[in-house]
Amino acid sequence: xxxxxxxxxxxxxxxxxxxxxxxxxxxxxxxxxxxxxxxxxxxxxxxxxxxxxxxxxxxxxxxxxxxxxxxxxxxxxxxxxxxxxxxxxxxxxxxxxxxxxxxxxxxxxxxxxxxxxxxxxxxxxxxxxxxxxxxxxxxxxxxxxxxxxxxxxxxxxxxxxxxxxxxxxxxxxxxxxxxxxxxxxxxx
Numbered sequence: 667x668x669x670x671x672x673x674x675x676x677x678x679x680x681x682x683x684x685x686x687x688x689x690x691x692x693x694x695x696x697x698x699x700x701x702x703x704x705x706x707x708x709x710x711x712x713x714x715x716x717x718x719x720x721x722x723x724x725x726x727x728x729x730x731x732x733x734x735x736x737x738x739x740x741x742x743x744x745x746x747x748x749x750x751x752x753x754x755x756x757x758x759x760x761x762x763x764x765x766x767x768x769x770x771x772x773x774x775x776x777x778x779x780x781x782x783x784x785x786x787x788x789x790x791x792x793x794x795x796x797x798x799x800x801x802x803x804x805x806x807x808x809x810x811x812x813x814x815x816x817x818x819x820x821x822x823x824x825x826x827x828x829x830x831x832x833x834x835x836x837x838x839x840x841x842x843x844x845x846x847x848x849x850x851x852x853x854x
Contacts, residue, residue: 681823682757684780685715686791687728689817694729694738694748700817704790708755712826716784717756720776725749759784769812771796778812788813790820 685704693701707713728734729745740748761779768778774796777789789797789812797814 681713681788682716682784682786683713683788683790683820684717684721684777684784684786686774686777686789686793687724688792689790690725690752691728691734691738692792692817694740700821703821704817705752707821707824707826708752710826711755712824715752715756716759716780716786717753718759718761718776718780718783720761721780722749722753724776725752757784769796770798781812788815788820790815790817792816 685708689701689704692699693703693705696702704713708715726746726749729738729749730742735742735745738745759780761783763783764775764779765782766772766775768775771793774793777791778797780786781789791797791814794814794816797812
């Protein structure tokens with residue numbers, strides 16, 4: 667599997683992509699930044715990420731870890747509500763075929779499967795090395811190319827821009843539960 671890291675890729679609202687867990691975690695623990703704005707774009711339905719059951723299980727596993735809950739400042743119930751809302755804004759993909767091994771990090775194979783089975787365009791991640799092919803370049807002929815971009819690069823390609831009324835770009839994300847966090851814990 668060949669991985670191409672694009673810096674000049676046109677990303678529009680109809681682009682199909684997969685969001686790596688690292689981007690979701692970063693977006694939840696930051697009050698600003700590219701990952702946070704990418705989550706805001708998803709909340710406003712400007713983008714629809716591809717998800718599979720294994721991808722959602724990965725999100726749940728990572729986001730509900732005690733250390734991640736502490737970093738995001740969200741309760742388990744708020745995190746579950748976020749995951750439910752994220753899934754509702756996503757396009758569900760059924761895995762009909764697998765390419766294994768296809769990348770350097772076997773733990774991220776589920777994201778490749780979501781991308782390929784959903785006819786996706788790119789994986790949005792901070793961990794580009796995880797998506798490199800373990801095969802020499804000459805061995806990857808006829809294997810699909812995985813396009814990998816970072817959240818900041820993805821945002822540069824969007825026609826959508828946040829406004830003051832944008833849910834989740836503000837201090838009070840629209841897809842959090844109605845219970846509020848204690849004061850002094852910062853914004854998610």
